[in-house]
Amino acid sequence: MELSGLFSYFVFFLSMVSVYAVLVLGLNIQWGYNGQLNIGVAAFFAVGAYTTAIVTGPASDNYLGGFGLPFLVGLILAMVVAGLLALLVGLITVNLRSDYLAIATIGIAEIVRLVLKNEGWLTNGVRGISSIPGPFDGLSGITEGMAYLVTLLVFVAGVYWICERLFRSPWARVLRAIRANEDAVRAAGKNVLLFRLEAFVLGSMFMGLGGALYAHFVGFVSPGAFDPMFATFVVWVMLIAGGSGNNRGALLGALVIWAVWTLSSSMIDALADIGLLPDQLATQASALRIFLIGLLLEIILLTRREGLLPERPPKAIDRAD
Amino acid sequence: MIDFLQIVIYGIVLGSIIALGAIGVSLIFGILRFAHFAHGDLMTLGAYFALAGVAGMSLPMFAAFGLALGATALVAVGIDRALYSRLQQVSPIILLISSVGVALMLRSLIQMIWGPDNEIYQSGISMPWTFAGLRIQPTQVMIVGGAAGLMLLLHLFLQHTRFGKAMRAMSDNPDLARLSGINTQRVVILTWIIAGVLAAAAGIFLGMDTRLHPIMGWKLLLPVFAAAIFGGIGKPYGAVAGALVIGLAQEMSTLILPAAYKPAVAFALMVIILVWRPTGIFGGKVL
Amino acid sequence: MTLLKAEELYGGYGGGDILNGVSLRVDAGEVVVIVGPNGAGKSTAMKALFGLVNVRSGRVTFRDEEITRLSPDRIVGRGVCYVPQEANVFPSLTVLENLEMGAFIRRDDYSAQIERVFELFPPLKEKRSQAAGTLSGGQRQMVAIGRALMLDPKVLLLDEPTAGLSPKFIDLIFERIQEINATGVSILMVEQNARHALSLADRGYVLVLGANRYEDTGPNLLANREVAEMFLGG
Ligand SMILES: Nc1ncnc2c1ncn2[C@@H]1O[C@H](COP(=O)(O)OP(=O)(O)OP(=O)(O)O)[C@@H](O)[C@H]1O
Ligand SMILES: [Mg+2]
Numbered sequence: 001m002e003l004s005g006l007f008s009y010f011v012f013f014l015s016m017v018s019v020y021a022v023l024v025l026g027l028n029i030q031w032g033y034n035g036q037l038n039i040g041v042a043a044f045f046a047v048g049a050y051t052t053a054i055v056t057g058p059a060s061d062n063y064l065g066g067f068g069l070p071f072l073v074g075l076i077l078a079m080v081v082a083g084l085l086a087l088l089v090g091l092i093t094v095n096l097r098s099d100y101l102a103i104a105t106i107g108i109a110e111i112v113r114l115v116l117k118n119e120g121w122l123t124n125g126v127r128g129i130s131s132i133p134g135p136f137d138g139l140s141g142i143t144e145g146m147a148y149l150v151t152l153l154v155f156v157a158g159v160y161w162i163c164e165r166l167f168r169s170p171w172a173r174v175l176r177a178i179r180a181n182e183d184a185v186r187a188a189g190k191n192v193l194l195f196r197l198e199a200f201v202l203g204s205m206f207m208g209l210g211g212a213l214y215a216h217f218v219g220f221v222s223p224g225a226f227d228p229m230f231a232t233f234v235v236w237v238m239l240i241a242g243g244s245g246n247n248r249g250a251l252l253g254a255l256v257i258w259a260v261w262t263l264s265s266s267m268i269d270a271l272a273d274i275g276l277l278p279d280q281l282a283t284q285a286s287a288l289r290i291f292l293i294g295l296l297l298e299i300i301l302l303t304r305r306e307g308l309l310p311e312r313p314p315k316a317i318d319r320a321d
Numbered sequence: 322m323i324d325f326l327q328i329v330i331y332g333i334v335l336g337s338i339i340a341l342g343a344i345g346v347s348l349i350f351g352i353l354r355f356a357h358f359a360h361g362d363l364m365t366l367g368a369y370f371a372l373a374g375v376a377g378m379s380l381p382m383f384a385a386f387g388l389a390l391g392a393t394a395l396v397a398v399g400i401d402r403a404l405y406s407r408l409q410q411v412s413p414i415i416l417l418i419s420s421v422g423v424a425l426m427l428r429s430l431i432q433m434i435w436g437p438d439n440e441i442y443q444s445g446i447s448m449p450w451t452f453a454g455l456r457i458q459p460t461q462v463m464i465v466g467g468a469a470g471l472m473l474l475l476h477l478f479l480q481h482t483r484f485g486k487a488m489r490a491m492s493d494n495p496d497l498a499r500l501s502g503i504n505t506q507r508v509v510i511l512t513w514i515i516a517g518v519l520a521a522a523a524g525i526f527l528g529m530d531t532r533l534h535p536i537m538g539w540k541l542l543l544p545v546f547a548a549a550i551f552g553g554i555g556k557p558y559g560a561v562a563g564a565l566v567i568g569l570a571q572e573m574s575t576l577i578l579p580a581a582y583k584p585a586v587a588f589a590l591m592v593i594i595l596v597w598r599p600t601g602i603f604g605g606k607v608l
Numbered sequence: 609m610t611l612l613k614a615e616e617l618y619g620g621y622g623g624g625d626i627l628n629g630v631s632l633r634v635d636a637g638e639v640v641v642i643v644g645p646n647g648a649g650k651s652t653a654m655k656a657l658f659g660l661v662n663v664r665s666g667r668v669t670f671r672d673e674e675i676t677r678l679s680p681d682r683i684v685g686r687g688v689c690y691v692p693q694e695a696n697v698f699p700s701l702t703v704l705e706n707l708e709m710g711a712f713i714r715r716d717d718y719s720a721q722i723e724r725v726f727e728l729f730p731p732l733k734e735k736r737s738q739a740a741g742t743l744s745g746g747q748r749q750m751v752a753i754g755r756a757l758m759l760d761p762k763v764l765l766l767d768e769p770t771a772g773l774s775p776k777f778i779d780l781i782f783e784r785i786q787e788i789n790a791t792g793v794s795i796l797m798v799e800q801n802a803r804h805a806l807s808l809a810d811r812g813y814v815l816v817l818g819a820n821r822y823e824d825t826g827p828n829l830l831a832n833r834e835v836a837e838m839f840l841g842g
Contacts, residue, residue: 037417039358092592096599098414099356103546104595106358107588110543118581229539233425236418280433287429287437294426298404301419305411483712486701490709493698500658500692501755502684502713 004142011145013262018152019214021254024238025159025247026206031236032245032311033172034199035179037098040089040105041235042228043112044204047085048078048211049221050116053129056216063124071135075212082208083201085112090200094193101200109228116223128222132215152213156251159206163247168314175199176245176313230290234261237297245311252308260296264289323454328572334461334530336568337468341523342541343548343560344475345516351492351555352512353405355413358420360520361542362427365535367393367521368528369435375442382442390521397517398510406509424539432535440533464526471522472561475515479557484511492555543584544571547591553601563601566590609636610672611794612688612763617656617666625664626652628818632796634763635810639785639795641826643802643839644815650798651693653815654767657796658690659683670763685713687762691769693798696752699741703732706740706751710758718758725754728784746777753781757788764788766797782808802840806830814839 023041030036038044052074059066069077089108093101116123123129136147166172174195177185186192215221234257242253268289272282281288300307342364349357370392374385400423408415449456479485484507491498491508499505524538531537548567552559567587574586594601612634620626626649634640642650655661657668659678668676675683680690689710698706707725711718726733729750735743740751749769756764769785770778778801786808789795799805806812809826814835822835829835 035414037414039421092595096595099417100550100595100599102358102417103356103543103550104592107543107547107591111585111588114581114585118579229425233421236421240418280436284429284433284436287432291426291429291433294422294429297422298419298426301415301422302404302407305415483708486705486708487712490698490701490705493700494695496660497692497695497698498709500660500680500684500690501709502681502759503709504681 008142008145011142011149013258015145015149015152015217017255017258018149018156019210019217020235020238020258021156021251022159022210022213023207023235024242024250024254025156025163026203026210027235027239028203028244028247028250029163029166029199029206030203031239032250033167033179034175034196035098036196036200036203037102038105038200038203039102039232039236040107040109040112040228041207042231043105043109044082044086044207045211045214045231046112046116046221046223046228048082048208049215050123050129050211051078051081051208052212053132053215053221054122057129057132060124062127063120063129064122065129071133071216074216075209078208078212079205080208082211083205086201086204087197090197094197094200109232113223113228123223126223128220128225130220132219132221134216134219148217152217155209155213159209160247160251163250167247171195171198173313233290233297234293237293237300239307240297240305241300241307243307243309243311245313246307246309249307249309249311256308257293257296261289261293264292326455328576329569330455330457330461332569332572333565334464334568335572336565337465338523338526338530339541339544339548339568340561340564341468341471341519341526342538342545343552343564344472344557345519346545346549347552347555347557347560348488348492348512349516350549351557352488352495352509353409353413353416355416355420356546357516358417358542359400359423359427360516360545361538361540362424362431363393363397363517363520363538364524364527364541365431365533365538366396366427366524367517368524368533368537369431369440370521371525371528372435372440372442372533376440386522386525389525390518393521393524394514394517397513397520401509401513406506428535428539435533435535437535440528442528442533460529464530467522467526471519475519475557478515484508488512540584543591544568544587547587547594550591550599551594551601553603556601556603559601559603562603610634611636612657612668612670612796614653614657614668615666617653617663617668619656619661619663619665620652622662626818627656627661627663627666629666629820630656630815630818631666631820632657632813634794634796636762636794637789637792638810639789639808639826640797641802641805641809641812642796642798642815643800643806643812644821645839648815649818650815651767652818654690654765654796654798655692657765658688681713684759687759688765689756689759689761689763690765691752691756691767693767693771697740697743697748697755700739702737703740703743703751704736706755707758710755714759721758721760725757728757728787729754746773746780749773749777749781750784753784753788757793761793763794763796766795768798768800770799770801778804803830806840 023045027041030038054064055067055069055077056074057065089104093104117126134148136144139147174190178192178195182192238253238257239250241257243249268285271277342360346357346360367389370389371385374380374388404419405416408419447459449458479489487503487508491505527537544567548563549560551566552563567590570590571583571586574583610633614630614632617627617630618625630653644650652661656663659680663676667674670686670688698709707722731747732750732754740748770781782804785795806826806829812826812829813820814822822829
């Protein structure tokens with residue numbers, strides 16, 4: 001590969017890591033801080049992506065569109081819609097054990113997928129929505145890519161900063177306390193349900209943001225563009241590998257797992273080239289990669305459950321109540 | 322009217338398949354206290370094992386099916402020994418996450434071995450029987466009859482055998498089961514064997530009813546959970562009733578909704594139950 | 609002869625120690641009663657005898673063989689059976705099935721033992737096919753004790769067998785416990801109805817903060833002014 005090719009690949013790689021980082025940070029608020037099992041990450045991601053695609057995308061006779069709203073408004077609306085969806089799911093499941101949330105979220109993910117596929121007037125069905133404008137469409141090739149990468153990094157930094165601030169706040173301390181012993185927190189007079197709902201909605205809003213950033217990055221969304229189960233799963237593996245409850249772990253997890261994912265592809269190709277991989281496996285390379293990521297998750301769960309950067313709850317500080 | 326009855330038949334067939342999965346999910350929850358997310362893919366595996374028997378080894382149908390039930394049970398026990406039993410002490414939530422990983426691994430394994438395309442057990446179309454205008458496929462009779470037979474066997478096992486009763490006891494009160502001297506690890510293994518057999522049967526029946534595909538079981542997971550919750554989690558008998566309700570509701574929804582939204586019906590029913598009565602219609606456990 | 613013996617047990621549930629050097633002993637044929645304030649660690653001591661608590665130091669022996677870290681199903685096999693304070697029946701199983709679960713490790717014919725339990729607690733015979741969860745508190749306690757008797761234990765551990773029962777049932781349960789004891793089963797029980805329990809006891813222990821405070825014969829403890837004032841409600 002030429003140097004410029006390598007460089008643009010590197011830009012692409014970091015951009016994807018950034019998108020995932022936002023998703024993982026969102027999941028960390030739900031799972032890491034509060035122990036909520038959201039198995040429908042992809043639903044909030046997709047809703048965010050489609051929202052911004054519809055409100056900023058070009059007009060079409062086939063589906064809703066042509067509002068021509070600016071990039072930032074698209075992102076905000078993506079967060080709002082994802083948040084509203086989360087509110088709905090949260091209200092149903094918030095007072096039940098986390099298994100129900102897990103089941104309800106796969107249900108939501110499935111329904112979102114069905115709607116995206118079948119409500120053509122809204123989403124253009126399986127054809128998806130293309131020509132989603134990016135903020136730097138005027139720039140050329142690699143410059144545009146770099147400018148967007150910088151934008152992504154700014155968003156990652158912003159979300160990270162918010163998450164860190166929250167992490168040290170009394171709010172997150174209550175969330176962690178709920179995770180450890182819900183009854184004790186309730187006995188202390190806190191509204192456990194409200195705290196949970198807030199964490200779930202906020203985390204999902206970040207996932208919506210991740211989806212929107214992705215949509216403007218690739219310029220195209222369709223129901224087939226991401227396998228919902230895989231998208232959700234890979235975000236989970238990133239968080240658990242990086243370190244649940246630790247925001248820096250979330251970032252590291254996104255980087256490491258995406259690198260593993262990317263490398264595994266090249267390795268499978270290389271192995272197939274030198275004939276070390278049975279043909280059948282080589283043709284099913286993506287399935288093999290998913291299998292390996294699954295295996296990686298199980299190994300982490302068995303041997304290093306706290307992840308690369310374990311959670312370190314901040315020392316009790318400054319606050320007296 | 323005939324149309325309606327025809328849909329009822331489809332609903333009962335689908336309900337029977339869902340029931341076999343939901344019983345397993347319910348039993349596993351009762352004994353191990355976690356929602357088993359790999360259950361759908363365990364069904365898929367069973368279906369493909371049977372395909373390997375029929376197409377790969379050219380076994381007669383019934384031999385292949387029997388082999389598939391056994392092999393799937395073996396895999397289920399193997400997964401439990403390798404993963405779940407080691408994570409059991411940690412927390413049920415970690416078990417759930419692990420089972421999501423297992424789901425993806427099973428699915429991709431199936432795709433690697435058998436490819437991503439649709440498969441069928443037998444080519445050629447069998448002639449449906451007609452009764453007073455109702456069309457019934459021989460396979461549909463086999464599915465409902467097979468499912469009913471398996472459920473009857475399970476019922477006899479749970480009510481009348483030492484280990485069956487121990488399973489119910491452990492589902493009731495695991496600590497008391499332990500200090501009564503019940504070998505709880507044996508009960509766990511037995512639970513996986515039963516869940517594996519039933520899941521494989523569900524997968525095979527689903528494959529007979531429609532086609533085999535690597536995500537066929539995953540797609541059924543939501544109705545399966547919905548049925549288990551509907552019937553009251555941890556209550557295998559409730560799961561059967563829940564499954565029939567879900568199966569019928571899904572098929573009947575096609576009268577008013579596009580067929581694509583069938584899974585949404587299961588979800589909607591589940592949400593109604595969760596809001597209205599989280600212990601299910603027969604008062605099972607709350608997760 | 610000493611059957612069950614705990615020496616200097618320290619331990620708890622993973623956090624700090626709940627037991628701070630408890631020692632207990634049950635001799636053949638005895639009724640031994642443990643009393644003490646709420647949260648003293650009485651139930652924890654019972655569970656420690658039964659291998660359900662992390663014992664950090666100290667040891668439990670049964671007939672001079674160490675059983676400190678054996679799993680409950682092994683301990684049951686040796687003839688020590690335990691009725692916990694709470695959740696001590698299988699609610700969705702019938703009365704008969706509850707008894708059968710008590711006999712789970714028996715591979716011989718135990719129908720005679722079931723008849724003996726029914727003789728001891730006649731109401732259970734009538735309700736044999738009824739789910740245990742639907743019974744009254746007193747009847748549930750009968751099921752719980754009956755379940756623990758199914759292995760014909762040498763020592764029966766009872767954690768507050770009369771808690772929450774009406775006076776009529778309390779007397780009945782105590783009577784039955786004496787009958788069980790008369791058949792040669794040693795009894796170790798925790799009781800809140802301390803006076804009543806101590807009056808039937810051969811020996812008693814007063815437990816405070818996870819350690820022995822007093823230890824004497826039942827009548828002596830009842831006669832002890834300090835014990836009476838502080839632990840038996842004056
Ligand atoms: N499963 C458990 N996990 C953690 N701590 C426990 C557990 N069970 C009891 N404890 C704690 O151990 C201490 C002793 O409890 P224990 O139940 O042994 O007291 P007790 O003397 O039986 O009281 P009571 O008369 O109320 O039954 C208490 O502080 C209690 O909070
Ligand atoms: Mg107690």
